[in-house]
Amino acid sequence: MTEETDVLIVGAGPSGLTLAGGLLSRGVRVRVIDRAERASPHSKAITLWPRAFEVFEALGAGRELYDRSVKLAATNYYTGDRHIGRLRMRPLAGTRFPVPVSLPQASTEEVLREVVQRHGGRIEFGRCLESFTQDDDGVTARLTDGTEIRAGWLVGCDGAHSTVREGAGVSFEGATYPQSFVLVDGEYDTEYAHDESYYVMGRTGVIVVAGLPGGLYRFFASVPPGVEVEDAEAAVAGAVAENSPLRADSVKVAGSGVFRIHRKLADRMRVGRVLLAGDAAHIHSPAGGLGLNTGVQDAGSLAWRLAGVVRRGLNEAELDAWQEERLFVARKVVAEADQQTRMWMLKGWRRWLRDIGITLGVRTGVIERVLPRRMAQLDLVLPAQGPAAGRLRPGSRIPDVPPAGRGQHLYELLGGGHVLLTVGNAGAAALTGLGLPDDVDPDVLRIVTVPSHGASALGAPRQALCLVRPDGVVAAAATPSDRSGVAALRSRLLTLVAPAPAASRAR
Ligand SMILES: Cc1cc2nc3c(=O)[nH]c(=O)nc-3n(C[C@H](O)[C@H](O)[C@H](O)COP(=O)(O)OP(=O)(O)OC[C@H]3O[C@@H](n4cnc5c(N)ncnc54)[C@H](O)[C@@H]3O)c2cc1C
Incomplete structure (x- = not known):
């Protein structure tokens, strides 16, 4: 039997759920399938930046997610045992979500699933895309259970190993970092402040520490190339013993994992009636915490255009403009995350130079003024042409302030x-x-x-x-x-x- 819909979304991770919410709220018929039998309890992403919250808020969920999260008050840098800088997170201007926060990905997804349900959608877990064909009018998707779904559009939000990307013949080039990475989320008896994050660039690698809701912490550490990890908890404990300047004793583990990290970029995000968003189109190091953030912005910016095309006959050129814009952002994010990851691992005189740069940058206040705004992408100008008026130019983000000086934003x-x-x-x-x-x-x-x-x-x-x-x-x-x-x-x-x-x- 062939089932029909306007848009078939493959993957119910943060990108797919955000897109589904954005399309359903605009009256588009949507199906969302995910090959997993149930929602994942594991959390990869924890850091969320203002622009992701603005996308969530447009779905009516930003405030709830922000309120649930740990607000980041400062970021600290250590080189070995030496504290070389503390960067305060001053509230960013022009947004109602003014500081970066920590919230486990599982919580973000839970709230997004509720958004989808509120708009009459449902997640079809345990349904896996096997292959598809497209023609001038739509896409026919075949699932591994033998069913077919006919849709006007197919969007691959199916992560790094995307079946949609492969089926569409889109290349995904890049590289893999030689180190492995391990993480443990849980209760710790520790000297690390709960509302601050830490980058400890130690002798054998980096440790990143951040607080999570409920008094928990995440400890994320690199493992030197060639070292096999058998037990993530033992590996994190070893990295802490070897490199941590502050005490951190694990009390109770809530979750753990071992990861290899890649940087890869799709060469296209649109092939006819097939589109790619999120990790299906770009993956990179978690340095800076931008993967989920970028994916939900892909989805938020696709939702209004695709809804316009489906519901109102908006020109499909809007989808090409979306592709151009999002590839521009993805290229930037992949390059910047790569730069940060390499910075973590520097040795010899380069390490010395980096430490002086951080020390001076923090002392002079330059890093405090520039870095959070840059990471938050509040001043990022997307590629667009046309005349400007004052600081308002096509592609720039307009501040979210009350237009009359008071009242609604x-x-x-x-x-x-x-x-x-x-x-x-x-x-x-x-x-x-x-x-x-x-x-x-x-x-x-x-x-x-x-x-x-x-x-x-x-x-x-x-x-x-x-x-x-x-x-x-x-x-x-x-x-x-x-x-x-x-x-x-x-x-x-x-x-x-x-x-x-x-x-x-x-x-
Ligand atoms: C250790 C680690 C830490 C991270 N920290 C951060 C962070 O702090 N901040 C941040 O922004 N990002 C972070 N990220 C990145 C973030 O987790 C990802 O960018 C995010 O999960 C991407 O979401 P997505 O919806 O695009 O894809 P995914 O979350 O990968 O979801 C894809 C979904 O598609 C489904 N699927 C796959 N194939 C099929 C198929 N054939 N049929 C049906 N369903 C299918 C899968 O089951 C899955 O549910 C981190 C990543 C790692 C590894």
Whole structure:
């Protein structure tokens, strides 16, 4: 029997669940399958950054996840026994989730599954994709239980060993680090502060320590190349005994694991009606804790575009733009995580130079000002073209502040669609010249008037027009006097609010 749906999502990890929530909340028919028999109780990821929370919040789950997590107050660097720096995590401006936090991946997934269920979806555990074929109208997926699912679109959120990626013929090139890594989560009797993280660059490798909810800790350590790990708990205890400057005695183990770490990148994220998101498209070292964060942003930014294509006939070129944007981010993340991982392992004069760099960077406050914002990707500008207005340029993230200086924050007004900000009197007057249809669906576009005094907090000039995407990224911006800028904004606006009438459904 062939079952039908608009979108088939393979994989119910953080990327697949986020995508499912984003599509279901926009009225798209979705099926989510996962080959595992049940949800995994294990947690790989623990670090979450503001932009992931903004994606979760758009699904109504950001606040709950943030409240459950341990807020990071500082990060410490040790080289051997020497403490070379303490970087305070000052609250980041322009976001309602201002500090990085620790939350086990299992908890994040649990809340995301509830989101999917709240929107009428369900996770089909114990169903494994075997192969698929695609044609002009859709994709036919065959599962190992012999059933077929016909879908308009297939999205592979099926992790590093993605069946979808292989089936689509997408290459996944990269390398594997020579060290193994071990981790133990659990109760510790320790001198490490619970709300601070630690990078201990010791004699035989690195130890990373972070607090988890419920008073638990994660100890994550490298194992030198060539050393076989038989027991993760013994390996972590050995690394602590060998390298830790602070006392840490394991009291009760909640979870443990041994990992090899790779850095690999897909050469494409779209092949016709097949898309890839999350670890299926990019994997890298957990240094910086960005894997899950990047995957859920892939999904959050795909959800509104794919929903537009499925439900409203939005041009499929939007999916190519998504691919370009997300590969740009993935390349950056893979390179930066690689740089950090190598930094952990330096020896000789390079190690000495690194330690001086960290010491000076922390003492002068440069690292404190630059690093958290950079890791949080708040100032990351995505590849996009078009005119700018003040600091608002296409591809940049607009701050999440109340547009009128008080009241609701901007991202609360997005409601899953785009927002057109008219700033100042001239901005409001320019609205009439845009020729918007009278019956624009508020789920697709809302218009928000910003008084001139609210402009600077948004990075806007006192008179402006700015089109903001559902993920808080500027789609187009112009000052009212910039005629070609306004024309470019208008044309972008019309492709979004008045796409072709035909909806592409699975046939
Ligand atoms: C030790 C470690 C620590 C980490 N720490 C962090 C961190 O602190 N912060 C961070 O952001 N990231 C971290 N990461 C990375 C993070 O765990 C991953 O990036 C994240 O799990 C990716 O989510 P995903 O949904 O894309 O894929 P996955 O979580 O891998 O989910 C894929 C799902 O697809 C299913 N599946 C696979 N094949 C099929 C098939 N053929 N049919 C049906 N289902 C299938 C699987 O069962 C699985 O449930 C860490 C990783 C490791 C190893």
